[in-house]
Amino acid sequence: MIAEKLSTPASGCRLMQCTNQNILFGQPPEVLKGVLRSGITEFHTLVLLDSKEKDGSLINNIEFPLYYFLFGMGGLTKNKLNLVGERDAVEQMLRLMNIALLGPDRAEFEAWGSEPSATNEWLGVAADAGLKRDQDDCLPMLAFFEPYFFENGSVTVGPVRISHLAFDCYRVQEDTSSTDVFLNEDRRVQPAYPIHADYNTSTLSRFGLEVLGGATGFTPNEPCTGLVLCFNGSFMLIDSMPFLDQHLYARGISKNQISACFLTHVHDDHCSLFPLMLAPNPIEIITSKEIFNMAMEKLACGLGWDEAVIREHFRFTEVTPGHQLNYYGLLIDPHSTVHSIPTLGATFTSRHRGLERTICIIGDNHSQANIVRLSEQGIVSDGTRERIERLLHSPFDLLVADGGAGTLHGDPSDLIHSPADRVVFVHLEKLSSEFNTIFSVASAGKRYTIIEGDASVYIPLVNHYLSQLTGFQSPSRWLHNLLAEAQIKKYNQDDIIIVQGDVSHEQVYFILTGYCDVVQHNGTELQTLASLQAGELIGEMAIITELGLRNASVIARTPVTICVLDELAFSSFIEERKLKQQLVNLWENRPLLSKLPTFDLMSSTVLNKINKIVVRKIVPAGQTQYFDEHHWYILAAGESEPLTDQSSSNVEFGWRPFAAPNTGPIRCTTDCTLLVFEKGKLDMLRLETPQLNYILRKETVTSDPSHANWLTGNSATNFGIMA
Numbered sequence: 001m002i003a004e005k006l007s008t009p010a011s012g013c014r015l016m017q018c019t020n021q022n023i024l025f026g027q028p029p030e031v032l033k034g035v036l037r038s039g040i041t042e043f044h045t046l047v048l049l050d051s052k053e054k055d056g057s058l059i060n061n062i063e064f065p066l067y068y069f070l071f072g073m074g075g076l077t078k079n080k081l082n083l084v085g086e087r088d089a090v091e092q093m094l095r096l097m098n099i100a101l102l103g104p105d106r107a108e109f110e111a112w113g114s115e116p117s118a119t120n121e122w123l124g125v126a127a128d129a130g131l132k133r134d135q136d137d138c139l140p141m142l143a144f145f146e147p148y149f150f151e152n153g154s155v156t157v158g159p160v161r162i163s164h165l166a167f168d169c170y171r172v173q174e175d176t177s178s179t180d181v182f183l184n185e186d187r188r189v190q191p192a193y194p195i196h197a198d199y200n201t202s203t204l205s206r207f208g209l210e211v212l213g214g215a216t217g218f219t220p221n222e223p224c225t226g227l228v229l230c231f232n233g234s235f236m237l238i239d240s241m242p243f244l245d246q247h248l249y250a251r252g253i254s255k256n257q258i259s260a261c262f263l264t265h266v267h268d269d270h271c272s273l274f275p276l277m278l279a280p281n282p283i284e285i286i287t288s289k290e291i292f293n294m295a296m297e298k299l300a301c302g303l304g305w306d307e308a309v310i311r312e313h314f315r316f317t318e319v320t321p322g323h324q325l326n327y328y329g330l331l332i333d334p335h336s337t338v339h340s341i342p343t344l345g346a347t348f349t350s351r352h353r354g355l356e357r358t359i360c361i362i363g364d365n366h367s368q369a370n371i372v373r374l375s376e377q378g379i380v381s382d383g384t385r386e387r388i389e390r391l392l393h394s395p396f397d398l399l400v401a402d403g404g405a406g407t408l409h410g411d412p413s414d415l416i417h418s419p420a421d422r423v424v425f426v427h428l429e430k431l432s433s434e435f436n437t438i439f440s441v442a443s444a445g446k447r448y449t450i451i452e453g454d455a456s457v458y459i460p461l462v463n464h465y466l467s468q469l470t471g472f473q474s475p476s477r478w479l480h481n482l483l484a485e486a487q488i489k490k491y492n493q494d495d496i497i498i499v500q501g502d503v504s505h506e507q508v509y510f511i512l513t514g515y516c517d518v519v520q521h522n523g524t525e526l527q528t529l530a531s532l533q534a535g536e537l538i539g540e541m542a543i544i545t546e547l548g549l550r551n552a553s554v555i556a557r558t559p560v561t562i563c564v565l566d567e568l569a570f571s572s573f574i575e576e577r578k579l580k581q582q583l584v585n586l587w588e589n590r591p592l593l594s595k596l597p598t599f600d601l602m603s604s605t606v607l608n609k610i611n612k613i614v615v616r617k618i619v620p621a622g623q624t625q626y627f628d629e630h631h632w633y634i635l636a637a638g639e640s641e642p643l644t645d646q647s648s649s650n651v652e653f654g655w656r657p658f659a660a661p662n663t664g665p666i667r668c669t670t671d672c673t674l675l676v677f678e679k680g681k682l683d684m685l686r687l688e689t690p691q692l693n694y695i696l697r698k699e700t701v702t703s704d705p706s707h708a709n710w711l712t713g714n715s716a717t718n719f720g721i722m723a
Contacts, residue, residue: 006179010034012059012189014181018160018174021045021082024065025170025181029057029242029272032064034192036220042073045157048085048093050167055189056245056275058302062093063100063268064217066144072218076131080146082157086164087149088304092712096301098141099294100266102126103341112289117381118321122290122342124379129340129408191243193221196445197250199493201513201559204233204458207350207357207451209398212247214426214442216404217269223247223444224269225426227361227400229262229348231330233457236286237261238361239270247444252493252514252559254533255279256605260317262332263287264363265343266294273299277313278691280605281468284315286325286332290342292316306710309697313690319344335387337365338380340408347396350451357450360396360420364404364427367411368392395419397450400442403428412439424448455488461512462486462563465535468605470579471612478573487564488512491556498539498554506567509538514560520552530590531557532604537583586611592636592675598699606691613681617674625672627654627663630679638672655679657686658700659707 005017012028015035021044024035035043043065051059062083070076083090103126104112109119130138148155154163163171168183208230213223226241228251235257241247248255255275263285264270273295276283285292296314300307319325321344325332331349336342345363349356366374371388374380391399392414399418402410403425412435415423424442425431431441463479491497497509500520511534518530518538529552532538538554574580589611593599599607616636619625624643627633633653642650644664653662686693701708 006181007038007040009038009040010192012054012057012183012186014183015040015043016172016179016181018172021158021160023047023157023160023162023172025049026051026059026168026183027061027065028054028059028189029061029268030064030191030193030217030224031061032068032217033220035065036218037192043069044079045082045084045160047162047170048083048089049183050086051183052303053274055187056278057189057243058272058274059189060089060093060302061242061268063097066097066101068218070131070144076144080144082148083145084148084155084157084162085150088712090147090149092301092304094141094145094147096298097145099298099301100268100341102130102138102141104290104294108293109290112293114290118336121336121379121381121384125338125374126340128374128377128379191223191246193223195223195246195250197493198252198445198559201252201490201492201561202447203453203455204513204561205230205447205449205451205453206232206352206457207359208447208449209238209359209400210235210251210253211442211444211446211448212244212251213241213444214446215429216427219429222429225442227426227442228253228258229359231348231350233453233461234259234328236330237283239264240272240276242269242272244272244275249515249558251445254511254513254515254535254558255603256281256533256535257513258283260284260286260327262344262346263291263295264337264345264361265291265339265341266298267341267364270364271295271298273314274302276690277310277694280603280609280689280691282313282315282688282690284317286317286319286327288320288334288342288344289318291344292318294342300712304712305697306712309710312687313693319346335363335391336384337363337388338371338374338384339364339366345391347391352451358396359398359400359448359450360391360394361400362388362391362402362410364408365402365410366408367405368414369411370407392418395421397421398448399423401425403431403439403441415439422448458488458512458561458563459483461534462510465510465512468535469537469608470577470582478576482565482569482573485566485569489562489564491560491562493556493559495556496553497556497560497562498552500551500553507539508565508567508570509554510563510565511536511538512561512563514556514558516560517555517557518552519555530594530604535605536608582612585616589614589616589675592616592673596634596636596675598634598695602691602695606689609685609689610692613677613685615676617676619668619672619674621668621670621672624665624667625653625674626665629655629661629663632656632677632679632682634675634677636673636675639669640666640672641669642666657682657696659704 007015009015010031013026013031016023022042023045024043025047026049046062048060069081148157150164161173165171170181172179210228212226214225215222217224224241227238229236240261261283296307296310300310319334321334321336333347334344337345343364345361347360349358371385375385399420403412404427409427423439425439426442513534516532517528520527520529590607593607631654635651642664649662655661
């Protein structure tokens, strides 16, 4: 039976083995690794799902499946990869692949105002690296894919008929056999390989590098390359790897600790930006204008959203090779590399006690032999070649280099004579034996500390998080008073920080790194009340409510660092700053917000931000409630009935984000609790809170797509891929 050949190589996808072809439904991040781990060595057809994203990841990632088809299966010389889906989805994927595989054309560079000599070099390198058959010109995208569109709910690919039954639901028919494929069953999308989490934490470094992963998109059992730069306790991503959230969590780094991302280029194993759209605060993308524009268009194609809306979720800081950026004391010197598409690397410099310490991340880069060849052909400039040679022969404290070899990646032998204190390679699973006594590999979980940290590195963090919590900068004298008796404590994964029913011990806890769960046992079962991350308080309500007892336990879900504050000092602080009612509102409103469908997937940090602008209104039973178009009203508790037939919702009233207003009055049949948002304040908060912005828009896409005017359709006109 055909059903016996249906497997799940990774969550979020299914693989159907038919007589003459293997069909892969859904392509979550690093799906190729799951396919290879399951023992499947061939696939011939990709089916794009209706879902654009699920569980924090884009769900149609076809770049590495194509690479494997072309090079692992020999598709470059003989066949095309079948690409099946709705017409818009297929065309957007083709445009996305055009960006990632072929790169911009001259017209795009000119429209961005790119420097002419850099444009010529990028185009020359892309032409040299482009995929060819028998030394012909570079092949266009349709040389690699055979598009198939669902027409009237079905499509025939060879002897197989694929029917589109419902959202993410399909039927495969071959001869007289058929089976149904239900991808709507998958709620969680996780890596196919095991992630080994840290159990304990270390002191934040003043300057160093955390390794989230160091392998390639083809390595079945290891994550792709992902690095995090630590500078005075703050974190900057070096690229955004697939399954970013899971790898940060494994290292005990909360998303609230990430402030920026230095983006080297837009290949899938480096540019998985969707998780950053769900961040509690806007992430600053530090890169060139060319790479930023490519990244925004690629993400827009992946989601099927207008590019201008995608850009709302990020902040952009432009860097130009040869020009140093002073980023809050961290010096960034970007450089261009030689890769198939525009790519950057950078040298990061920190000054400490009169000395400069440096970390150089070369970025994806050709071998020196290949760069010399391109230079001799006039494709790569002498300046680019000489700058890369200088990097290979500079005495950095840490040099992170591309060791992936092959046509597009570096050769470890180029660095045998490097004077760098430490040379570490990424983009490979292991070094060959000849290099094992000279270099090392940046594997997940490794940490490279250049300048050690101490307790003082946490003081700015406390001030920063207090400012986030309160909405204003804390006066230095109050900060001094709070920190005079403060202690820094570290907890292992699964350690109990606070015990339910215990006395307060006159202490309040401020989470500085990692994630915690607030749990409560009601006598019969254990319930998770909230998941908290860096920047949030725990234990404060025992003081504010003056009960003196902890009403819940707090468990470290990752390694965490806690700042323990004196209860009296904290109580005086919130009284003087008039924060008591704000914290009480937070305590009372958060359970109401977290139970509403609109907010139930938002992080506790985002709920805290929302809480600052929401007003809770109690309407007694029997009273009529009227609404206006300047406020959003959500019925959080109680029952009501509409008084007119104009009501389009029985939960949301008045002005509604990205939806038609619903101003028909209601009569409360029981006491009702309304959560009220002022339109102007919510719009302002939305633009300052990427996760809120995205979820409000996604809700409209799901419930009433006619009002989602940012959805891109008829994309053949927009992208010009299909005739």
